[in-house]
Amino acid sequence: MLCMSCCMQAQNLPDVQRQSSPLVLQAQGSFYVGGESEQQTREELGGICPEGHVTVNQMYVRYMVPQSVASNASFVLIHGMHLTGKCWETTPDGRMGWDEYLVCNGCPVYVVDQVGIGRSGFNQKKHNAAKYGKASATEQSAFSRKTDENSWMNFRFGTKDGKAVDEAKFPVDYLAEFAKQNVPHITSLPKPDANYLCLSELAHKVGNAILVSHSQSGAFPIETALRSNKGIKAIVMLEPGGTGDYYTAQQISQLTDIPILVIFGDNLKNDTGMRGHVWQNCYEGWSRFVKRVNDAGGKATMIHLPDMGIRGNSHMMMEDTNSHQIADIVLDWCKNNEIIANTKKGTTMNIQEIADRIALKDLVDTFSNLADTKEIDEQVKLFTEDAEVTSYQGEKQTSHLKGRKELAERFKDFLDQFSIVYHINGQQTVHINADKATGIAYAQVVLVSEKDGKKTMLTQGVRYNDEYERQNGKWLISKRTSHFMWSKVE
Secondary structure (H helix, E strand, O other): OOOOOOOOOOOOHHHHHOOOOOOOEEEEEEEEEEEEEEEEOOOOOOOOOOOEEEEEEEEEEEEEEEOOOOOOOEEEEOOOOOOOHHHHOOOOOOOOOHHHHHHHOOOOEEEEEOOOOOOOOOOOHHHHHHHOOOOOHHHOOOEEOOOHHHHHHHOOOEOOOOOEOOOOOOOHHHHHHHHOOOOOEEOOOOOOOHHHHHHHHHHHHHOOEEEEEEHHHOOHHHHHHHHOOOOEEEEEEEOOOOOOOOOOHHHHHOOOOOOEEEEEOOOOOOOOOOOOOHHHHHHHHHHHHHHHHHHOOOOEEEEEHHHHOOOOOOOOOOOOOOHHHHHHHHHHHHHHOOOOOOOOOOHHHHHHHHHHHHHHHHHHHHHHHHHHOOOHHHHHOOEEEEEEEEEEEOOEEEEEEEOHHHHHHHHHHHHOOOOEEEEEEEEEEEEEEOOEEEEEEEEEEEEEEEEOOEEEEEEEEEEEEEEEEEEOOEEEEEEEEEEEEEEEEO
């Protein structure tokens, strides 16, 4: 039996912080993609607050953009089961993770937490409904965990008798640090899987995205591409779970325009402590998938590291002691297949455009959030001093406002009529030209008023035709035309 308390070393903070050279960025931050607003009861909310709307199934994204961009493509790193985006950051023994290493190679990087994991949200209502007797316990999703002992065998760090594999690349002296990465994993998400929807939105935002998956998330890039390949430049799968045999010929044909790389490590036939030779079966299944894609005219590559003379790699190859060597294999494949090209003049502007698109989305969302909380003074600061706002109900103009003062007065008068204001923002498209931009955004607005103890809910569908200006480095709304396209009173 493996003793997890022996031969364990703690991860020292100086080891984590030490780098050979400074990490210089032009941008870093985080944001959310996906999610949908849902009305829930007090019981579904956990009994703390009255019924209302919450956002569920949103995905957290952390990004870094290097100061000197050497790639016209960005990496999106997706973790596997029982893990979080942490697995792409520092290794258990404190070495630089893939996210920083790729940034040091001039590539923008986006790291996600799967829906329901880490800093991403999920829908808790069935769990709470079951607690309060409003739903059957069988309707709840399960939360699975992996034991330290099973990680040792299933991730092929070592054998059942506690011995490390020959030429082991995983830093087995730091198993205790790796064990801390193990978190509960929610299963049986509603269909369609919210992860696919979120990744599709992220690929659209980023553009030229190289989706990199691992283990349980292996097929996520495939499923995302089958829904929409917009923004997806390439797919890289590190030891994906499953086999890929279930894809139809039609689905295979949809993947032929996207270069695909699949990588498997060593000791695939080792006992995993689970049923059968799990990873050997996965390797054989995805080998068949690669062949089918190529037979259909696609460009897919299967790499078995021992065939390259690289031995001892575990299932956690992004944390193995030769993790940068594996990352270099991915980078070389990208360059050889012209997925990553050296930037030319103007490529940095593409990265700036990504940042601008994120900022403009945040601008529109912040406007809605401040309307919901009736923070009028802050809301009007999102507009230029001489901004114009014109509203239409159908084809009839209902108002025309100019300047922050007039906006503040009319916004306040309007919002004071309602006890609850709630915006649900939808899609947004923008066209950017230096410090000016135009955009179209959609929203659903819920307005609740009370009279004589009776509540009335007005729901409206609105399309915003916007013009934006960048002033002192900050995007503002200079002109907005609001088209209220439909209304519903309840």
